[in-house]
Amino acid sequence: MAAKIKNQKAWFFVMPVVLLVAFNAVIPLMTVVNYSVQETFGNNLFFWQGIGWFEQVLNSERFQSSLGRQIVFTSIILAIEIPLGIAIALAMPRKGVGVSVCLVLMALPLLIPWNVVGSMWNIFALPEIGLLGKALNSLGFDYNFTRQPLSAWFTVILMDVWHWTSLVVLLAYAGLCSIPDAYYQAARIDGASRWAIFRFIQLPKMKRVLTIAVLLRFMDSFMIYTEPFVLTGGGPGNTTTFLSIDLVKTALGQFDLGPAAAMSLIYFLIVLLVSWVFYTLMMKDEVE
Amino acid sequence: MAHITLQDLKHSYNERPEDDDDWALKHLSFECEDGGAYALLGPSGCGKTTLLNIISGLLIPTEGRVLFDGKDVTGLMPDQRNIAQVFQFPVVYDTMSVYDNLAFPLRNRGLAGEAVDQRVRQIAAMIDLTDTLHQRAAGLSADGKQKISLGRGLVRADVNVIMFDEPLTVIDPHLKWQLRSKLKELHQQVGTTMIYVTHDQTEALTFADKVVVMYDGAVVQIGTPVELFEKPQHTFVGHFIGSPGMNILSCELDNGKPVLAGEVISANPIKQTPPTGTNLEIGIRPEFIHFAKSGLAVKIVRTSDAGHFSIVETLHKDQSIKLLVPEGAEIPTENAFIEFDKAHTQIYADSQIIT
């Protein structure tokens, strides 16, 4: 019922949010757009550049390879975290004291700040003294995340899975808990197998929360910065330099403000576009 | 189809039941004949849903046994009992078509191809879903979804019993009519044993051949709708069944005749004189009282027009007596006389019938 309300007082209550969003999103975004089409040499001297920076960024090998790495990273993250999260949620108890214990355990990784996670894993994975590194090496694996690209990737992915699978678990668990008992009873009566119950009741009823989970994990992992930066600093070489690390290097390391602005706009558009397409597809045949 | 025997059932949700209140079901036994239509009727909290879940196998009773055709199924799971259930809120598999929903129980039992197709189409025709077979189940209205739930029970030719747990709760009143008479019609067509749980007397009385009236975890009376209406064994049944319910008027006995505030009433003869000190009451349905030239003097308090009849509330001394008067009949305005239909006037001692 969206009836028109002509109460001017309403603006008064909306103003703080409008201001917040303006300073937080709109003004920075416009500044970035501004930089992306101009060349600057400091001293507030600007020259019109058009779409030059965009062309340069898109054609640069450096951007292409970091985008490639980003896509591979995000795909692996989603492929591991979503099924794993659902599986853990399914295995969690539905009632009793176990529920709160599980929920607290699940929530713990989410409460730790990103840079602390990075430092923790850095120490944890050190080949000489870290528990993980030492253990792997003594098991006969040649593991060193500061030297070998494969070890670095393994560590970054493991760290992200440890840090963020809980989020998927909590969302999936909430979805599972909202299914009325009658559905399970009906399925038992219809003689449905465990798999059929998952496929035809649990999965469809979790669809909405899983859509949210995939979106959140996609956006977060696509924009990942702090943890790999603290852990590997983008190395060895450039092998764990993801888009955001690359962006920061360009903007703050080299002060190439124009290309960096163009790059961040492209970055922003990719995230927006993928999220929108995914959401639309998932919600397409949603009734109600 | 099966003959269902419930033997000495007791159930408590407490692990260690102590006093009487801990029992959701307090000792109950009865039998459902093969192919019958039964209703479990009672107010909320009377234990009817507990009983239903025990029959379907979703609950295992604390004490007692459940037999299907003489075979003990007390410990069996719902899918091993071969039963079907329609729930209060429609349960359909959202992602499947109506067709796949109906085929689901058959496919789960290893049937395929032609056998499934034939059965699904036959049942769909019975419940008027043929036109929507290929639509997605999630897109149907509430009554359509309830029909699917019912259909999933009907497709299985060997189903022992179909249970209904207040299936019309979410259906619009004008569709309730259709669905209810459809259920009854289907029962007569397929002859499966059906058990219907409800708090709505109209639904119970019109659907069932036999109604089990429950109150506070116990069965108060089992009987046909007509028996329950004409000869309630307990004042609770008299009050609970019928709208408005039975008039229950406290009285005394004088030489085996009931005396209502000084006036002798002619009623059914008493079978056994109750001991002194019992609480005696006359039970008479509003349908069986009419205005007369002489008789019990009453004062008219209120008249409510209910369309094809009127409910007249009267006062005799300080007891309220209600009458049903058919449309068109004359209703006195202030003081009047009423007469009870002798054959339908019952006497109750401590709430149990003694006539």
Next chain:
Amino acid sequence: MTLILKNVTLNVGVNTHIYPSDLELRDTGFNILLGTTLAGKTTLMQIMAGLIKPTTGEIWFGGRNVTGTSVQKRNVSMVHQQFINYPNMNVFENIASPLRVIGMSKAEVTRQVESIAEILKMTPMLGRKPAELSGGQQQRTALARALVKRADLVLLDEPLANLDFKLREELREELPKMFENRGCCVVYATTEPMEALLLGGHTACLNEGRITQFGRTGKIYREPENLKTAQVFSDPPINTAPVTKQDNRIILNDKVNWILDKDLHKMADGPYILGIRPHHILPFETDGKSAQIDGKILVTELSGSESTIHFNMDGLSWVSQASGIHAFDRETINSFYIQTDKCLYFDNNEQLVRA
């Protein structure tokens, strides 16, 4: 105070939710909005409350134009189908909450709450939390809150729909008494014709966002101006059939026709729609004028007090409802008698033909 809607409409986007509506609701007796789900009852109530501003039209209350006045300034109370109470407050605090808002003195609050609790039979429950109450008691608490506020306009949106059958009957009887002599305008939405009839007062029939008729409840039940009103206000649904009028006779089919009542003789010859309520078709002959038809029995429902017989006549599904017990076997052919003096005739525009 009187509530007047003048040419009120509501459009949301391209959809019309309420078509131009005029109503004049008085503060004596109930004002009932009767219609199926999605007929627009709740929307109309929200407009009355000031929760939604109508697209066009004006709302006058107590002689004042309140169209733009917000709900907070209108002194309105509303009771919903769901039992809405503050879960963390006990019953006393729940009932007292509207009084605390206006800053009434402690002693006065206690006095008022206790007197309302007395009327609603909630005195023993005052110390409990809503979760510890039965559905009926929760709804009584919500009603008490509406009453204690002494609102000028009380909106009851299907308040009994979620209650057990017997509780519904009980509260329905008490409701008119609660609001008697309070000088407030009471609007009551329901989907059930019987509820409308028993509550009395005035009724507005709603169908798909249109008010089809407004008037005294009993009058619009007996003289529905149009077919829609007759259909909305009939439970079980009114039976309809196409008929032809020719030479003072009504022709139903080749075999069945009857003479029209004298006062309808000037009706033009041609096709009409016949409307006849289920209790005006009986499975036996009565004294008055009647026409005999044959029907094939689909299903018979016996409730003890009434028999509802669904039958098929020339491909039309009809329902007959008679008091007493009349059982028929499925698929048999039986005679039914239409009471021709109770027939309603509607013209091509579905308007009632009057004498």
